[in-house]
Amino acid sequence: MKELALHILDIAENSIRAEATEIKITIVEDVVLDVLEITIEDNGAGMDNEFLDRVLDPFITTRTTRKVGLGLPLFKLAAQQCNGDLIIESRKDIGTKVKATFQHSHIDRVPLGNIVDTIVAIILADEKIDIKYKHVYNSDEFFLDTVEIKEVLKGVPITNIDVILWIKSHIKEALKELVKS
């Protein structure tokens, strides 16, 4: 894919289908250590070991388990092409954690891309799901928690257009500051 944000959206969609009520997305950019790390963690249905073994095989997963498709194999390929890797930890009825690492400066590493729209798309997908998005850039970090936002909203749905527009510009501004620092 042309943007890492699309991979994040794809994996988060797995979490939504796995009926997660909480999705944590963590992006760590360390320019000094030259590492980019993306973690997507959910409390959804999880996978048993047998399923977990097959989930990275594109030929088997697309046949028998439509739910996961090519998303994970392609994300792993993208990471491996950039001196990184992808690991999945999952436990049935507990949840799943997908962690991908990249060499930050690798020439084949596509940009993070439109992370703002990705986060907003996940929020809009189901207002009952809580999203915790943390973005670390060297020693600084940005954190967005829909639980906190919902508390302030006092019953106004988080999918309200004005709320969404606010969240969008909030993330956009924060990331601009983050990367500048």
Next chain:
Amino acid sequence: MLVKELIQALDLEVIAGIEGEDREITGVYISDLLSWVMANLQAGNVWITIQTHVNVVAVALLGEASCMIIPEGAEIDENTIEKANQEKIPLLRSKLTAYQLALKIKEASNLK
């Protein structure tokens, strides 16, 4: 063949770097994996790639591409356009696929 003749012949959209339109074209190279392109792009090649982030300008400069063509009308990042203008390397776009572009270039030129 010059880049400006190619632009005319294929009716390419000029996105940036028009100052480089007098470059001579030596051949065509098509690939999207930047590390592979770095190793194999020949000086003077037209480089066709679907990658549109700013790294493509760096790779095109390094390999001395005569110009870049983005196929299938793909959207191009703003800083890629800025960089191509700065470096005066023609950044062109077409609605055609990479394969169709290659065929048209063959028709319009005597490139092998």
